[in-house]
Amino acid sequence: MHPPSPLKCIEYNSKDSNFLVGGMTHGSLSLWDIRQGSLPVWTSAIEKSHHDAVSSVKWISSKTAFECVSVSADGTAMTWDTRSNTEPIESISLTPSPEMIPEGFTGPFGGCSLDYHTGVPTKYMVGTVEGLVLTVNRKSSDPNNRISGVFPGHYGPVYAVRRHPTDTKYFCSVSDWCCRFFTEDNKTPLLTIPQQRHYLTNAVWGLSRTSVVYTGNAVGGIDAWDLIQSLKEPVCSINVGSCPVYSMAIESNGQFLLTGDADGTATLLELNEPLRNISASERSLFNGMMSREAKRVKNYDQYLKEQKMREKAKAAGSQEDQYKKNEKPFDQDSLDKEFDAALRGEIETVVEKKRIVIGAEDDQAQPSQTTQQSNETEKPTEVDNQQKETKTDEDQNPKQDDNKDDNQKQDDNKDDNQKQDDNQDNDQKQDDNQKQDDDKKEEDQLEDVQFEDDEQDKKETNEEGNLDAGDVDQKDNNDQKQDRRKVVLGKLGR
Numbered sequence: 001m002h003p004p005s006p007l008k009c010i011e012y013n014s015k016d017s018n019f020l021v022g023g024m025t026h027g028s029l030s031l032w033d034i035r036q037g038s039l040p041v042w043t044s045a046i047e048k049s050h051h052d053a054v055s056s057v058k059w060i061s062s063k064t065a066f067e068c069v070s071v072s073a074d075g076t077a078m079t080w081d082t083r084s085n086t087e088p089i090e091s092i093s094l095t096p097s098p099e100m101i102p103e104g105f106t107g108p109f110g111g112c113s114l115d116y117h118t119g120v121p122t123k124y125m126v127g128t129v130e131g132l133v134l135t136v137n138r139k140s141s142d143p144n145n146r147i148s149g150v151f152p153g154h155y156g157p158v159y160a161v162r163r164h165p166t167d168t169k170y171f172c173s174v175s176d177w178c179c180r181f182f183t184e185d186n187k188t189p190l191l192t193i194p195q196q197r198h199y200l201t202n203a204v205w206g207l208s209r210t211s212v213v214y215t216g217n218a219v220g221g222i223d224a225w226d227l228i229q230s231l232k233e234p235v236c237s238i239n240v241g242s243c244p245v246y247s248m249a250i251e252s253n254g255q256f257l258l259t260g261d262a263d264g265t266a267t268l269l270e271l272n273e274p275l276r277n278i279s280a281s282e283r284s285l286f287n288g289m290m291s292r293e294a295k296r297v298k299n300y301d302q303y304l305k306e307q308k309m310r311e312k313a314k315a316a317g318s319q320e321d322q323y324k325k326n327e328k329p330f331d332q333d334s335l336d337k338e339f340d341a342a343l344r345g346e347i348e349t350v351v352e353k354k355r356i357v358i359g360a361e362d363d364q365a366q367p368s369q370t371t372q373q374s375n376e377t378e379k380p381t382e383v384d385n386q387q388k389e390t391k392t393d394e395d396q397n398p399k400q401d402d403n404k405d406d407n408q409k410q411d412d413n414k415d416d417n418q419k420q421d422d423n424q425d426n427d428q429k430q431d432d433n434q435k436q437d438d439d440k441k442e443e444d445q446l447e448d449v450q451f452e453d454d455e456q457d458k459k460e461t462n463e464e465g466n467l468d469a470g471d472v473d474q475k476d477n478n479d480q481k482q483d484r485r486k487v488v489l490g491k492l493g494r
Contacts, residue, residue, distance in 0.1 A: 002038045003030055009056050014118075015065040021082060023054025023070050031082045045086040050074050056114035060138075061121040071111025071126050077136060094126060094134060096147040105130060105152075115171070117163040123148070125171060127158025133173050135184065153180050153189050159246075160202045166210050166283070170290055174203040179215055181227075183294050188301055190293040193225060194232065201244050208254025208276045211286040216245030220261055224275060228285050236275065240267040 001007075005024035013019040020032045027050030030040035050072035057070040064083060071077045075095070078088035095107030113127035122139040135149035154175035164170040169184045177196045180189040198217040206212035212235075213225045220241035223234035240259050247260035254276055257269040 001032055003040065004028070004043060008053050011057050011059060011068070013059050013065065015059075019066075019082075021057055021059065021068050023057045023072075025053040027051055027054060027072060027074070029054065029057065029068070029070060029080060029082075042082050042084075043086070044080060044088070048087045050076060050078065052110075055111050058114050058116040058124065060116050060124065061118055069114065069116065069124060071114050073110035073112070073129055075108030075110050077111060077114075077124075077126060079138070090138075092136060092146050094128065094136075094147070096134065096150050097145055100147070100150045102132070102150065102152045105132065109134065112157045113160050115161045115163055117165075117168055119168040120163070125161045125163065127161040127173060127175070129157045131155055131158060131175055133158060133161055133171075133182070149184060149187075151182050151187050153182075159200075160204075160248075162203060162205055164210065165205050165207055167287065167290070172203055172205070172213060174200045174215065176200070179203050179213065179225075181290075183290070186294060186297050186301065188297045190290060190297055191227065191231060196223075199244075201246055202248045204248045204250055204257075206254055206271075206275065207250050207252065208271075209278050209282065211282055212275060214248065214250075214257060216248055216259060218244040220245060222257070222259060222269070228282065228289065236272075238269070240269070241265055 001020075001022075003022060003024055005026040005028070007022045007024055010020055010022040013021070018034050020034070021029060022032070023029055026046060028044045028046045029049065030044075031042035032038075033041050050070065052072045052074040054070050054072050057068055059065075059068050060079075064081070066082045067079060067089070068082060069077060069079050071094075075093060077092045077094060079090040079092075080088050093107075094109045094111060101107060109128035109130050109132060111126050112129050114124060115127075116124040123135055123137050126134045126136060128134060131152065131154035133149075133151040133153075134147050135151075136146050137148045138146070140146045140148065151173075154173065156176040158173050158175045160174040162172050164172075170181065170190075171184075172179055172181050177199055179193040179200060181191040182189055193213075193215070196217065198219045198221065200215050200217050202216040204214050206214065209226075211227050213227065215223050215225065215234075217223070220239050220243055222238050222240055222245065224236040225231070226235045229235060241261045241263060243261040243263040243265070245259050245261050247258075249258045250256070251258070255271060257271060259267045259269070261267075
């Protein structure tokens with residue numbers, strides 16, 4: 001094979017083994033048909049390809065069986081149709097939604113490894129350079145948010161991520177010095193192979209015994225781990241060289257293990273019977289163990305969540321207690337002093353002292369100045385007056401809106417008072433008119449009584465001669481007049 005650029009990864013087509021697809025260091029992909037020689041029959045356009053070396057490439061399930069997906073450290077995952085199109089069908093940025101990104105991480109994340117399982121045809125998993133494992137959903141309803149899961153747990157690049165061959169909701173990831181096992185339902189690892197002496201570089205599940213995991217390290221060693229038996233130490237170890245093991249694959253029947261190291265050496269290992277033959281209860285034991293660990297991790301995560309809520313509530317309560325502690329209690333003596341100062345006409349001095357203390361930004365020199373100002377009983381100087389006027393203006397500015405409302409209320413009160421005054425004036429005028437009418441009636445009655453008395457006097461003068469023998473009758477008539485006048489005056493209220 002003669003690629004246009006050095007190859008970084010290569011993969012056989014699972015439907016037709018005559019075709020191979022490879023990713024190269026300059027970011028493009030090429031397709032080979034071994035029946036047509038060593039030159040590629042298809043190559044992607046370099047300007048439409050990755051901007052960094054292709055880390056991994058996998059064939060995916062499709063109607064044509066010629067679609068593949070590739071990832072790179074440039075932070076993208078591209079889907080290709082290798083029949084004719086030199087441009088990607090789809091390009092996905094490896095940037096999860098903000099609420100899914102763990103604290104301390106920022107996207108996009110560079111792709112380092114890739115895994116696709118035919119049991120989950122719409123999803124593939126990407127191991128990133130930052131130590132996260134991402135689940136990408138190709139058929140997501142939201143095309144702008146294709147990443148459906150983020151799984152932290154590693155401190156270095158994830159060199160391998162593998163789904164379980166039968167229970168696809170479980171998967172393992174290899175990074176730094178350990179191998180971790182996850183479930184898609186929880187972000188916390190269910191199991192962890194303890195830290196090893198040498199850096200782990202790859203891992204693969206057994207196909208005959210699915211509870212066995214094979215790991216490769218940076219010094220050419222291969223370890224077999226039986227998860228049901230023990231997690232403390234491997235059940236079998238072998239060295240295939242002195243270089244890091246970067247590639248591992250299991251034969252479809254689970255009988256052979258193929259490895260490739262950094263020196264370019266491929267090694268084929270035959271597995272012994274204890275690593276090939278599965279017992280009748282092994283699958284149920286494995287599922288029971290993983291289910292139990294999943295429940296334990298879920299309860300533990302719930303406990304941590306509740307603990308964080310308690311700590312948050314406790315912190316809020318401590319802040320409230322600190323506020324109450326710093327709050328000054330009610331001081332009756334200071335209130336009495338202020339009241340006495342107001343009665344003596346010294347309220348301006350007290351207010352000025354408060355303003356200076358509250359607005360002080362200097363050191364302890366400010367309280368000494370305020371004390372000196374409070375001790376002065378003389379009239380303030382022109383500078384002090386200017387300072388007071390400026391402070392008064394500053395105090396009045398925030399209250400202009402309140403003063404407007406107060407002025408409006410005062411105007412309304414003035415209108416009400418004016419209406420009341422008008423009503424009182426009208427009532428007073430009515431009383432005066434009534435009094436004048438009563439006085440006029442009294443005068444008319446007095447005139448009538450006077451007129452009758454005058455007529456009676458005239459009659460009496462004309463009859464003087466006839467009164468010689470009737471002096472007693474005249475006296476009686478005078479008495480009757482006097483009585484009549486008193487009766488009239490009594491009726492008139494005089």
